[in-house]
Structure formats: C-alpha cells, structure tokens
Amino acid sequence: MSATDLQNHPAARALAQRHRLRVWEGLPWLLALACYFAFPRYLGFGTEILITVLFAISLDLALGYAGIVTLGHAAFFGAGAYTVGMLAKNGIWTEPITGLLLGAAVAGLIGFLSGLVLLRTAGLTLLMLTLCFMGLLEESANMGADFTGGFDGLDSLPIKPIVGMFEFDVLYSKTQYLYVLAVLFVCFVFTRTLVYSPFGHSLTGIRENTLRMHAVGAPVERRLVICYTISAAIAGIAGALWAQANAYVNLSTLGLDRAATVLIILVLGGYGRLYGAFVGAFVYMMLEHFLSKLYPEAWQLGLGLLLVVIALFARGGILGIGEELRRRFRGWRNKP
C-alpha cells in the first residue's frame, strides 16, 4: 500500500476530516437567532436555556471528553455567579464583560486547586469528593451571610450596560439573550477547537484507557487538571452570566439540584458529542417549563423513567439514538 492509498483510506480520511465544519453545524445558531425574532416574549426563558447549554458544554468537556465523573460541577457555576454577585453588590466591579472574566478566573482557580488534589482519586471516591466539595462551598455561602447574603442570596445587582450602550432589563431580556448567545458562541468555538486539538485527543485517550495513556508517556494527571480547570472556568462563565442576566444570585446556583440537573441534561442529549448539550438543554428545559408546573409528579416520574431507560438502553442519549438510526438506515440502504 502506498502513502497516497493510506491517505485515501476511509478511516484516515475520517480522522483527517473530523474537525471540519459540517453544514448542519450552523443550524443551532440560526435557530437561536430566529427565536430572537420569533418569540420576543420568551426571551427570558431562552436566555436560561442558552446559559444551561453553556454549563452543559463545560461539563461535557470534563465528563464526556476526559471521563471525569463528577456530581459537583455546580460548585463552579456557583463560584462564577457569586463572584459577579458579590463584586456587584458591594459596588466593586459592575462592568459585565470583565465581570465574566473575573468569574471565569475565580471558578478556574477553584477548579485548579480542587482538581490538583481531587483528581488523584477515581471512581466512587472522586464522586464523593466532588459531592462533598460542592457541599462545602454551598454551606460556606450559606454561613457567610455578611458577604453572600446567606440563604436569601443577593438581589438587585447593579450591572452596567454592555460596552456602555446596551442596558440589561430584567423584565424584557432582549439584551441578555443576544449577550448570552454571543458569549456562548465564543465559548463553543473555543471548546470545539480544544476537543479536536491534540490535547483533546489525549483527553479522549485518557477516558478510553488511562493505563495505556500512562504507558505511552502522556502526562495523565496534568492533562486532567488542565481540562478540569478549563471546564471549571467555562462553568464559572455560565454562572456569571446567570447572575448578570437575572441580577441576583442565591444558593440554588451551587446545590446538588443544579449539579444533578446539568448532568441529566448532558446525558439526555448525549455526552462526548458537543452538540448533546444543545439538544439536551433544549428538550429538558422545554419539557420542564411546560410540564413541571402542570403535573409536577408526572414530570418527575417521567424524568426518572427516562433516566433509567437511558442508562439501560440508550447510553448515547438523543444524539446517540439519532446516530444509531442513521447507521441502521445506511446498512439497510447499502444492502444489495
């Protein structure tokens, strides 16, 4: 086999082209923009969905790509939200875009320091440690009422207009929606570039076979800590956006509820797939929005059933089901 044959081999071609943009990848963004014009009354809800997408993307990086099973990712969401909230409430920093960066820095720092010690463990111990670490932050926020507002949180945060021109309006979320969409886009492009880079490939390698990655000489622990830090920083941005868009911050930003919800959303959409976060957040939040108030028990029952079914039969989530169907369809078409 010559070199050109090797390059034309389907597997080699797939590997070389896997990072290329596909036509459908513009679709979520066009839809999000279309929603801005089509549903002006639902922009507050739309903003919430976009923030959740960003949060789910950050978890996808840690869980879906590096295989770090964590139950405490809301710790970083809350860290970002509280950074913005505390700085704004005390009048120290109210500029939104740099506020995001500060939120990302604080969450990233917490992620780095906690990752440095927590990521030495694996499995159940890691699960417990992430859970306890989040509990620790939550209880600290609850206790330090002088700084964090305790159980009530901080409300009516004064946030400056974006670049001095576009004012946030809590009741009419036009500005928030476009602002969050823009930030989501930037973060998504960053994450997409990252997971298709050699660094991203090494993360996938660690997820698939840690022992082998050690054997080929990859610095496994350092890669995991870097990935965890980046993931925490993005979660921090999501939290900071949440605080800015709602102009308040409370304990719900770092509880088990939020951590479990984002995990469910990611798995529902399909983890390790980038776009799973979009699909999962959209489907979950729509269902929740329209079902949970009407039939709260039925919603919870259905959600539980859905999780059980996903865990038992459809581990790739909605996108995984789509891929499976497409594969079967192709197999059926290619049969003579």
Next chain:
Amino acid sequence: MIFGIDVISTLLGGVAAGMVLFIVSVGLSVTMGLMGFVNLAHGGFAMIGGYLIVLAMNRLGMPFVAALAIGFVVVAAVSTIFERLLYSRLYRATELDQVLFTIGLVFMMIASVTLAVGPETQPLTLPTWLQGQINLGFISYRTYSIVLIAVGTVIMLGLWLGFERTRMGAQIRAAVDNRRMAESLGINITRLFTLVFAFGSGMAALGGGLGAEFLGLDPQYPLKYLVIFLIVVAVGGLGRITGVFYASLIIGVVDFALKKYLPQGGTVFIYGMTILLLLWRPQGLFGKST
C-alpha cells in the same frame, strides 16, 4: 458535674442517631463493596420502608414491632425484583450509568410516594412503652434513644457473627476481597448478590422506620440524606461491617454535637472532615488498602 451530664447526654443522643445511620447504611456499604455498584437509590428503599411502617401503624393500627417486620420483609422482597430485573443488567456498566440509573429510580420513588401518599411529612407516634424517660442511675434519658442504642448494638453483633462465623459470611467476605477467585471456587455470586442486596435493602427499610421519629419522613427523604449515607459508607470503607459501624457512630456523634453546640455551619465541618479523610485514605478509615 453539670458539664459531665451534658457531655453524656450529647454522646447518647449522637450514638442513637449513629445507630440509625448504621442500620440504614450497612446494606449500602456491602452492596457497594461486593458488587461495586454506586447505588444512590439506597435511601429510597429506606424511605419506602419507613412509609410502609408508618402507614401500617397509623392506618392499620399495627403495633410498632410488627410494622417494622412487615417493612423489612416487603422491601426485601421488592428489592429482589429490582435487583434481578434492573440492577443486575448494570453490574458491569460504568459508574456514570449506575449513577444515572439510580438517580432515575430515586426520582420515580419520590414521585410515586408523593402521588400515592402525598407530599406532607408523615408523623410517627411511638408506642407508649417507648415514650418518656428512663433512669440509667447516673442520668435519666429518652427511652427511645436507649432502645435504639440497644437494638443497634444487637444488630451489629448479629451481623458481625453472621459475617465472621457463618459460611455465607465467609463467602461474602471472599467475594468482596476477590470476586473472580471466589467465583472460580464455586461460590454462586449471582445468588449471593441477590441475597445481600435484598437483605441490605430490608435493613435500610428497618432504619427508615426506626429513624422516622427524628429524621422525619417525607418524599424528599432519599435526596435529603443521600450525602450523609454516602459519607458514612465512604468513611467506613466499602464492604466492612465494623467500619460502617464505627463511621456511623463517629458521624452520628459529631453531627449531633455540632448541631447542639454549633448550629450554624456544623455541616461544613462534616464535609471538610470527609474530604480530608478521603484524601488521606481513599479506601476509608477502616477499609483495606488495595
């Protein structure tokens, strides 16, 4: 002297709470150690047991002890079905799948209980012989707490004897230490799993009923106490009955004392302690290092 009595009453209250933690968590520890299964729905079985017991007493007028027995048997039977039909499919799955599956189960349990019984807290009225105070000579203390301590101790001794002195216990210990080796020696692991799972869930039901008086019983029970059950198991070491026992007592006493003397921020201390401990000994305080 007053101070001494204060310390003793705190200790007694903490130990009584620890006994309930032990009775609920021991099954979780053994299932996690034996099958390596991250069962977040364990508290759900405790809740269902607690509901059965309280409803049997309040609506059918059953005596406390009979209701406890019913709760144990029914939950053990139901969990056998769960184990055979659902859990057994996921023994070889990843932790993530097990976590999702059991969180899903918890949601379904919460929703079913809310639909069937209602969202309000179910009160447990203790029979008269368990109410009031008992004089221990040096201190007079709540009868129920003393009974809990006695019951917990008896259960601990029984489990320890069963674990250390019977053939079945030896098989379980062998399977915890080395499953493949135990299997090659002809131990029927599948049957062992089912039995242990059913027994552990039954114990959880018992703990749910015994603890309903001070832990409260409402549909959010499995999520509310999930972390503390997990902490007990992680601190005690997987699959170690004595480990879970000591860990339950330590956490019971520490939690009780913190709530009494430091009502603000006691939980921070428990979380912090657990993190430090797990970083120091990932296998738990009493677990064997691998």
